[in-house]
Amino acid sequence: MAEKFVQEMMAAYGTNPKDIVAAIGPSIGKCCFQVDDPVVNLFRKQIAFAEDIIFDDPTEEGKYKIDLWETNRRLLAEMGVENIEISGLCTMCDTERFYSHRKMRENRGVMAGVMTLL
Ligand SMILES: [Zn+2]
Known part of the structure; x- marks a missing residue:
């Protein structure tokens, strides 16, 4: 994304990536983003540095944690x-x-991120 x-x-505005200020806002952290094999396999297929962001979850057999911020x-x-701000x-x-x-299921609202061109 x-x-x-x-x-x-870059395509639409000829933006130089060096001029972009990016913020990774509140979202699920690696403390809580527990996944199992299908998700891990997808990350391993798509992300070249997958082994740096996937960790075994010692609290549960066959579960992993992924660091989406990193x-x-x-x-x-x-x-x-x-x-890049995290x-x-x-x-x-x-x-x-x-x-x-993940925690509140249907009993939740929605959050929005706001971006602007300067
Ligand atoms: Zn957490």
Whole structure:
């Protein structure tokens, strides 16, 4: 998603990735993003550095944790984006401030991100 967005900006506006300021907002952290084999296999197929962002989950046999923040940071960096902020706020850990589908299921609202061209 982040990669595609940068590609689109480059094509549409001639954007230099070095001029992009990217923010990875509140979202599920590697503390909580537990997945199993099908998801891990998909990441291994699609992401060249998969082994750097997939970890065994010691709390449950056959489960893994994936670091999506680092995944997006690396994908953006590979595109040449240098200014990348990571909020470090996990939506599943902090349901006082954020909605989490994994934790709250149907009993949740939605969140929005806002982007602008300067
Ligand atoms: Zn968490």
